[in-house]
Amino acid sequence: MKKSFEKIDFGFTKININKKEKLVNNIFDSVSSKYDLMNDLSSLGLHRLWKQELINWIAPQSNQSLLDIAGGTGDIAKLFIKSGGKSADIIDINFNMLINGISNDNRIRYIVGNCEKLPIKNNFYDRITIAFGLRNITYRQLALDEIYRVLKPGGRFICLEFGVVNDDIVKKLYDLWSFKIIPKLGKIITNNEDAYKYLIESIRMFPDQDKLSSMFIKSKFERVKYKNLSKGIASLHSGWKF
Numbered sequence: 001m002k003k004s005f006e007k008i009d010f011g012f013t014k015i016n017i018n019k020k021e022k023l024v025n026n027i028f029d030s031v032s033s034k035y036d037l038m039n040d041l042s043s044l045g046l047h048r049l050w051k052q053e054l055i056n057w058i059a060p061q062s063n064q065s066l067l068d069i070a071g072g073t074g075d076i077a078k079l080f081i082k083s084g085g086k087s088a089d090i091i092d093i094n095f096n097m098l099i100n101g102i103s104n105d106n107r108i109r110y111i112v113g114n115c116e117k118l119p120i121k122n123n124f125y126d127r128i129t130i131a132f133g134l135r136n137i138t139y140r141q142l143a144l145d146e147i148y149r150v151l152k153p154g155g156r157f158i159c160l161e162f163g164v165v166n167d168d169i170v171k172k173l174y175d176l177w178s179f180k181i182i183p184k185l186g187k188i189i190t191n192n193e194d195a196y197k198y199l200i201e202s203i204r205m206f207p208d209q210d211k212l213s214s215m216f217i218k219s220k221f222e223r224v225k226y227k228n229l230s231k232g233i234a235s236l237h238s239g240w241k242f
């Protein structure tokens with residue numbers, strides 16, 4: 001690892017940039033066995049609707065290959081195959097997250113690796129997705145450059161991530177739920193309140209929908225657009241490579 005004195009956000013705390021990857025990995029190691037249950041409880045099931053919306057936007061075809069980045073327990077890859085896609089590869093830096101969601105469907109393959117340096121040749125996949133992964137990555141622009149590199153010309157990339165809420169009443173309720181309830185649920189279910197504090201804080205520190213669009217454009221994606229889900233609690237960003 002290169003020595004750097006640069007600082008980066010880790011939730012609301014500033015840390016040395018070299019430390020983020022390890023801290024994020026520790027979090028997912030600690031919550032991996034209860035990750036799916038916590039997703040259902042903390043989002044009141046909404047994450048399933050948002051993931052389905054991502055799949056609807058992709059509209060999988062029987063000749064399409066997918067790479068799901070930071071795929072964790074594999075929801076997106078499984079939905080892609082169920083909806084008619086040809087094959088789905090999942091890459092995640094965390095072995096325990098992959099193991100906790102492993103499928104015996106041989107159309108789904110697993111890669112343990114860092115998406116800042118994808119072990120994949122240029123122009124390889126028809127579709128690439130990332131769901132709730134980007135904000136956990138240290139070098140996000142580098143990851144977007146890598147995604148662009150391994151996407152085939154004519155291919156599409158879609159990112160599902162938390163966003164900035166555009167409705168005052170929803171924002172009040174959402175903040176209350178996020179800061180008061182989710183960390184407590186995290187404590188009861190995973191015995192790790194701090195992990196869920198980080199996850200909530202990291203959402204608030206993540207670039208808003210327009211800034212994320214600019215990051216897509218910086219990595220050369222074209223026809224970049226986004227749509228808000230549940231008043232902006234989450235959003236889907238789409239970009240093409242031509």
Ligand SMILES: C[S@@+](CC[C@H](N)C(=O)[O-])C[C@H]1O[C@@H](n2cnc3c(N)ncnc32)[C@H](O)[C@@H]1O
Binds near residue numbers: 039073091114115
């Ligand atoms: C919040 S989980 C999302 C999992 C899954 N995509 C979902 O939507 O349920 C974030 C995932 O990003 C992975 N991750 C974080 N940094 C990564 C990196 N640099 N390269 C690959 N995966 C990474 C974590 O290990 C974790 O599994």
